[in-house]
Amino acid sequence: xxxxxxxxxxxxxxxxxxxQACGLLCRCRxxxxxLCCPRCRARLHAxxxxxxxxxxAFVIAAYxxxxxxxxxxxxxxxxxxxxxxxxxxxxVILFWNSGSWFVAALIFFxxxxxxLTKLIALTLLLVSVQRRMDxxxxxxxxxxxxxxxxxxxxxLDIYVAALSVALVQVESFASMRAGxxxxxxxxVVVLTMLAAHSFDPRLxxxxxxx
Ligand SMILES: [Zn+2]
Numbered sequence: 001x002x003x004x005x006x007x008x009x010x011x012x013x014x015x016x017x018x019x020q021a022c023g024l025l026c027r028c029r030x031x032x033x034x035l036c037c038p039r040c041r042a043r044l045h046a047x048x049x050x051x052x053x054x055x056x057a058f059v060i061a062a063y064x065x066x067x068x069x070x071x072x073x074x075x076x077x078x079x080x081x082x083x084x085x086x087x088x089x090x091x092v093i094l095f096w097n098s099g100s101w102f103v104a105a106l107i108f109f110x111x112x113x114x115x116l117t118k119l120i121a122l123t124l125l126l127v128s129v130q131r132r133m134d135x136x137x138x139x140x141x142x143x144x145x146x147x148x149x150x151x152x153x154x155x156l157d158i159y160v161a162a163l164s165v166a167l168v169q170v171e172s173f174a175s176m177r178a179g180x181x182x183x184x185x186x187x188v189v190v191l192t193m194l195a196a197h198s199f200d201p202r203l204x205x206x207x208x209x210x
Contacts, residue, residue: 012046015028017044017046020042021040021042022039022040024039048198051198059123059195061187061191062119062192066119066184066188068180069187069188070087070185071181072179072181073086073180074181075182088107092104115189125140128204137205141201144196
């Protein structure tokens with residue numbers, strides 16, 4: 001069933017709210033946020049509660065942690081005489097200098113470009129929704145779907161980065177442990193996924209419907 005007609009006009013304006021827990025389409029008068037689903041008793045929300053402010057909180061935290069994720073060592077390798085620490089970027093440079101350009105480009109793309117692009121895309125969506133812009137809603141929804149879809153594969157980034165650096169160091173290491181950069185990078189990935197999950201893409205269309 002389609003809740004929205006092509007020319008706009010959303011279900012909320014017609015007094016209809018879908019229960020997030022069981023999917024029941026409820027008809028309600030007044031504010032849905034104070035009502036419960038008649039079938040499963042879950043609280044009804046027309047939109048995700050505090051979607052914009054929660055998404056901002058996650059995005060800002062991710063931006064802050066993006067700095068240590070790229071400047072602190074992601075992997076520390078200790079041999080008897082030596083301690084090596086590698087950041088993501090130094091891993092990329094190591095591969096580049098050793099002639100493995102494809103691997104260097106892959107790590108650079110997966111660990112530096114993709115997380116930053118996701119954060120910029122979420123920032124763009126947040127600003128456009130806050131400013132109530134009626135601009136390319138279909139393209140913005142597509143952008144959100146892309147950010148959300150990439151999020152599910154994001155944890156791969158850290159494995160690619162850590163394993164690649166480990167491969168470079170494999171001859172010299174005696175013991176190997178993840179550095180603080182790895183923890184920060186993992187936090188960036190998780191925070192970006194939470195930000196994408198907190199954002200309600202229906203807000204993009206609210207200007208159309210009202
Ligand atoms: Zn329900």
